[in-house]
Amino acid sequence: MIRLERVTKSFAGKEGAAAALDGVDLSVAKGEIFGVIGSSGAGKSTLVRLINLLERPSGGDVFVAGERVTEARGERLRALRRSIGMVFQHFNLLSARTVAGNVAYPLELTGEYGKAEISGRVAALLARVGLSEHAGKYPRQLSGGQKQRVGIARALACEPSVLLCDEATSALDPQTTGAVLDLLRQINRDLGVTIVLITHEMDVIRRTCDRVAVLDRGRVVEEGPVTDVFLHPRHPATLRLVREAEPDGGSLDAVAGADLGGRTVRLTFTGPAAHKPILGRIARENLVDYAILAGRVGHIRETPYAQFIVSLSGRDVAGAIAGLRASGVDVELQGGAPLAPPEERPRHVV
Structure with a gap:
């Protein structure tokens, strides 16, 4: 649906041109929610503005729906x-326009719709975002979450095939953020709209996206399914973002690198395996004791996961590791050396 090939973008500065993006290659499939994450200054907002040519690339090409649009x-x-x-x-x-007037504005600009058609379209959009009773209010009378719902309704007015969200939840409180992300997932599911979501928060990516690209200093340094990138980060920039999303500041990775005796491993359970007593069963079968040193449990979109750092000791640790793998558990040795072949988790990492 969207493809960037060798895209660069530079801005003039006092000391010459400064590169905001440096050779970005990126593909977004039709109908998916694709996240782009990075720290402040990584180039995220520049990247998203290239897709609709609010910024034009200094080099490379932009394709949308199979069409090269770089010079449009x-x-x-x-x-x-x-x-x-x-x-x-x-x-x-627009502060001088009502909620309904804001949503109607892009339809009026096209000059292609009559008043009755615009009115019907606006009513349907406000119903979709849950703001029908606020149609006559002005932005100053709305909460932050309500304002963003108006923004989403307005963005959908011309029935786009792509929705770009540039830090759309960063000005909202956690509860409102969750409601807005739920709305975006519903829009994606009901309308099939491709969504590109720019954020600096890994938790937003975890809750919302299908795939993610990690941007650092204008380059894509890691890309893949959210489950893989979140649970098995490989680039230092990704590790930082994952740690920031953890309530304890990333103790899982800190423990993983410690010498705690026994065989220390990282165990990752996803899907149905996250709710089964696999570790206890395998430990009993192999006469192995285990100590859970750190862990996290949650969901990546609708997929449950559990990830633990465990110290294994006893009669047959190697057999326990083999049994865990045979039961669908991803096992990594202390320090992150994977026991499973790398090709089982194909990702682009620089």
């Missing part, structure tokens, strides 16, 4: 932007 101008550019809705961090609502 005039009517072709306007058509491209109608097909790509955008949701902003600070809402960007």
